Amino acid sequence: MNIIVLIKQVPDLVEELELDSSGKDLDREWLKYKVNEFDDHALEEALLLKEEHGGTVTAMALDGQDIDKALYAAAAKGADRVVKITGLEGNPSNHEAAKAFANAISGMDYQAVFTGVQSVEDRDGQLPVLVAHYLGIPHVSVVSGVKIEGDKAVVYKEYGGGMMAELEVDLPAVLGIQAARETPRYVPVARVRRAMRSTEMEEVSAGDVSGAAAGSEVARMFKPETGQGAEMLEGSAEEVADKIVSILKEKGIV
Amino acid sequence: MKVLVVAEHLNGKLEDITFEMLGKAKELGTAEVALLGHNAKDLAAQLGKADSVIYMDSPELAEFNPDTYSKGLKAIVEARQPDIVLVGNTSMGMDLAAALSVDMGMPLVAYAIDVAADKVVSSLYGGKMNVESAVSTPFIASVLAGSFPADAGRGEGSPAVEEMAAPDFGSVKVRFKQLIEPEGGDVDITQQPILVSVGRGIQSEDNLPMAEELANKLGGAVSASRPIIDNKWLPKTRQVGKSGLKVKPKLYLTLGISGAPEHIEGMKDADLIIAVNTDLKAPIFDYAHYGTTVDLFDLVPALTEKL
Ligand SMILES: Cc1cc2nc3c(=O)[nH]c(=O)nc-3n(C[C@H](O)[C@H](O)[C@H](O)COP(=O)(O)OP(=O)(O)OC[C@H]3O[C@@H](n4cnc5c(N)ncnc54)[C@H](O)[C@@H]3O)c2cc1C
Numbered sequence: 001m002n003i004i005v006l007i008k009q010v011p012d013l014v015e016e017l018e019l020d021s022s023g024k025d026l027d028r029e030w031l032k033y034k035v036n037e038f039d040d041h042a043l044e045e046a047l048l049l050k051e052e053h054g055g056t057v058t059a060m061a062l063d064g065q066d067i068d069k070a071l072y073a074a075a076a077k078g079a080d081r082v083v084k085i086t087g088l089e090g091n092p093s094n095h096e097a098a099k100a101f102a103n104a105i106s107g108m109d110y111q112a113v114f115t116g117v118q119s120v121e122d123r124d125g126q127l128p129v130l131v132a133h134y135l136g137i138p139h140v141s142v143v144s145g146v147k148i149e150g151d152k153a154v155v156y157k158e159y160g161g162g163m164m165a166e167l168e169v170d171l172p173a174v175l176g177i178q179a180a181r182e183t184p185r186y187v188p189v190a191r192v193r194r195a196m197r198s199t200e201m202e203e204v205s206a207g208d209v210s211g212a213a214a215g216s217e218v219a220r221m222f223k224p225e226t227g228q229g230a231e232m233l234e235g236s237a238e239e240v241a242d243k244i245v246s247i248l249k250e251k252g253i254v
Numbered sequence: 255m256k257v258l259v260v261a262e263h264l265n266g267k268l269e270d271i272t273f274e275m276l277g278k279a280k281e282l283g284t285a286e287v288a289l290l291g292h293n294a295k296d297l298a299a300q301l302g303k304a305d306s307v308i309y310m311d312s313p314e315l316a317e318f319n320p321d322t323y324s325k326g327l328k329a330i331v332e333a334r335q336p337d338i339v340l341v342g343n344t345s346m347g348m349d350l351a352a353a354l355s356v357d358m359g360m361p362l363v364a365y366a367i368d369v370a371a372d373k374v375v376s377s378l379y380g381g382k383m384n385v386e387s388a389v390s391t392p393f394i395a396s397v398l399a400g401s402f403p404a405d406a407g408r409g410e411g412s413p414a415v416e417e418m419a420a421p422d423f424g425s426v427k428v429r430f431k432q433l434i435e436p437e438g439g440d441v442d443i444t445q446q447p448i449l450v451s452v453g454r455g456i457q458s459e460d461n462l463p464m465a466e467e468l469a470n471k472l473g474g475a476v477s478a479s480r481p482i483i484d485n486k487w488l489p490k491t492r493q494v495g496k497s498g499l500k501v502k503p504k505l506y507l508t509l510g511i512s513g514a515p516e517h518i519e520g521m522k523d524a525d526l527i528i529a530v531n532t533d534l535k536a537p538i539f540d541y542a543h544y545g546t547t548v549d550l551f552d553l554v555p556a557l558t559e560k561l
Contacts, residue, residue: 013380013512016535026383041484095355095362117348120379123387125352125362125396129320133356138427140320141348142497154431158497159264159345162436162490165318170427176348178497179484215361219373219388224381224537230529230545237552244528245560247544251526253448253505254472254561 001055001148003046004108006101006115006127007074009033009065013120017223024218025091033065035073038116044180045146046114047078053148055111056080060104062088062097068201069192076187076195087206093214094122098130103207106135110172112153117142117176124214128176134212138169141176255283255371255391258336259304260327261290261297262346264318265433268297270404271342275397276303277406278369279340286334287413290326292316295415302411308334312420320349321428328357329421337391338369343398345497351396363387365515366395380514381537399496399519439491441475448474448505451494451521452482455510455531455550459487464554465509471561477501479511495520509550513538530554 011017012032020027046057058081059074061067071082085100092100105113113135118126132139144164145156148171157165158178169175233243248254257279262269272287279285280303287304289297292315298307308330314322327350331339339354341347343365355362363374367384374395376385443449450469456462462476469476476492483493494501496516506524511517513529513536521527522541529542530550539545546553 011379013382014533017379017382026379098356122364123376123378123385125355125364126348129349129352130356133353138321139349139353140428142345156434157345160269160496161499162493162497163264164434166431166434167319168429168431173427179480183485211359215355215359216363216374216387216389216393219386221383221385224377224384224540230527230539230542232534232539233544233546233548235548237548237556240546240548240553241556241560244544244546244557247526247528248472248505251504253526 001049001053001112002058002110003049003055003112003114004058004060004105004110005039005043005046005074005079006113006131007039007043007059007061007070008036008116008119009067009070010036010119010121019221023220025221035070036116036119038118038177040184041180042114042116042177043074043077043079044182044184045177047185048181049146049148050078058083060085060101062092062100071201072196072199073187073192075199076191077185081202082199083202083204085206086203088209092209093124094127094130095124095212095214096209098127099134099209099212100206101131102134103209104204112171113174114177115174117178123218124216126176128174132174135174137172137174139174139176140167140169142178143175144177144179145181146175255338256334256336257282257285257338257340258331258334259285259287260339260341260347260350261287261301262342262344263291263294263297268300269342271344271397271399273404273407274399274402275340275342275407276301277404278397278402280406282338282369282371286336288327288330290315290323298413298415301413303407303409304413306413307415308418309415310418310420314423314426315420317430317433318346319428319430321426322423324350324353324357325423326420327354330418331358333418335392337371339392339394340369341394341396343396347396351394355394360392360394361389362394362396363389364396366397367401369395369397377515380512381518382535398515400522436491439489441492443475443477443492443494444499444501446475447503448472449477449501449503449507450474451477451479451506451508451511453479453508453511454481456482459485462487468554468558471558472505474503474505479517508538508542509554511538512536513541
């Protein structure tokens with residue numbers, strides 16, 4: 001069982017987001033990036049399956065912000081190979097990214113592609129299904145829990161209200177992972193450093209992504225209206241607690 | 255403007271998102287609903303607001319299936335040539351919208367909170383930034399749940415229902431096995447008048463008793479955002495949001511929840527929302543009635559003592 005895991009660096013939302021001078025993108029110069037949290041789950045699920053069934057895990061990402069660190073961290077966690085896709089400039093759309101991934105993956109020996117079900121930057125659609133359709137293989141999104149049974153996977157697709165569908169998928173397939181069975185493992189920085197020295201970073205060209213444009217353009221970005229926002233309660237913890245108690249009394253809640 | 259709305263149904267029931275999109279579609283032009291299923295034609299009777307319904311029936315469509323539903327929808331779009339296709343940015347919709355986009359070469363804009371003939375506004379970055387895309391028809395928009403009022407899409411009427419034969423699905427690579435209902439939990443959070451809802455800001459399982467104590471004092475229960483459930487600190491039945499439960503308590507008090515769209519979906523109709531979050535820019539404050547940036551670890555003990 002060889003699993004390819006696609007990972008991506010995304011802006012860390014803990015930071016304040018600012019616009020650049022064009023007003024069409026984030027000011028990325030000072031942005032802090034982190035691995036898309038759902039990609040972390042995708043990697044974890046792949047590593048768990050490798051522990052159960054053998055095979056390899058390949059972590060793959062587009063070249064870009066802090067990506068080497070993210071790929072080496074994947075190696076430190078247990079990925080056997082790390083692959084960086086080069087040649088896409090700027091911020092490619094998800095359609096272009098998906099096409100580049102499909103180009104790279106199609107020549108490889110693999111049974112499954114895992115990636116986070118979504119990221120905070122999916123303006124032109126979530127990655128997993130785009131990749132699947134460029135590869136021409138089946139897909140299931142919003143998966144939490146995967147079992148491998150021969151050349152099939154049994155997956156759990158989440159709906160609202162805590163409902164789940166159990167689906168059987170012929171491999172190879174792309175799975176958009178929502179949550180791994182276990183909390184994604186953590187690796188100390190020292191282990192990442194060691195992986196950096198012992199792991200070979202493979203580079204693959206993005207290939208031809210023409211015809212995979214998003215088909216739309218960003219006209220502007222703006223912070224959502226906060227007009228109807230909360231009335232902020234100021235003061236020390238004690239003072240705010242008092243204010244909350246009086247609001248609750250006023251509303252007859254306590 | 256011809257707008258095609260992709261109906262979503264589970265367990266024989268149309269989901270709210272269908273009506274939310276239908277209301278918007280009526281505003282944009284003529285609204286046709288694509289209904290795929292098996293022995294599900296009766297659902298069309300609830301789509302009174304639609305100008306027409308196109309119904310595709312096949313045993314292969316009896317339950318949602320990313321493979322057969324994508325193929326069925328593609329056949330409908332090829333036949334009807336809509337200007338705009340509205341799909342839910344939901345678990346089902348995610349398996350359809352991008353598939354249709356690649357297969358038909360139609361642009362897709364996701365996380366849509368507003369849609370017009372020439373532009374789509376998306377809510378990205380966990381609700382912290384809106385992005386307006388310039389588009390031209392035909393295009394697909396996947397719509398975030400709760401963006402439009404469902405009531406605008408409900409109404410009496412008897413739209414023409416046209417049946418369309420299912421395409422040859424070829425070799426079907428995904429098979430539905432079963433629907434798994436959530437296990438009954440200890441507490442039914444949908445019935446609680448007061449919820450103290452904890453998020454990643456609570457930091458550790460060891461801090462949960464603090465929230466429990468506050469909830470007890472208030473006469474309510476503890477609910478949570480998804481990461482708490484993923485960490486197995488609380489059972490799935492306590493999860494509020496898109497893949498959890500929708501709640502409408504008298505009081506929803508959040509502790510360390512940022513207010514991602516997937517969480518907001520489950521709680522925005524609560525009567526009174528009070529948010530505790532150290533980040534003044536956290537989107538939860540856009541939905542809360544009252545908010546404070548006091549550290550939850552300082553506030554909770556103080557509040558518990560005063561009650
Ligand atoms: C398909 C899908 C379905 C999903 N369904 C759901 C769902 O049903 N429910 C759900 O909740 N999520 C759901 N999510 C996940 C969602 O996208 C978010 O990841 C999640 O809601 C974030 O949870 P959070 O707010 O607890 O964590 P974070 O976003 O990490 O926020 C933690 C917050 O705590 C604050 N904080 C930190 N320390 C303190 C302190 N000491 N005092 C006060 N505040 C503090 C921080 O400022 C921050 O805003 C879903 C995602 C997907 C892709």
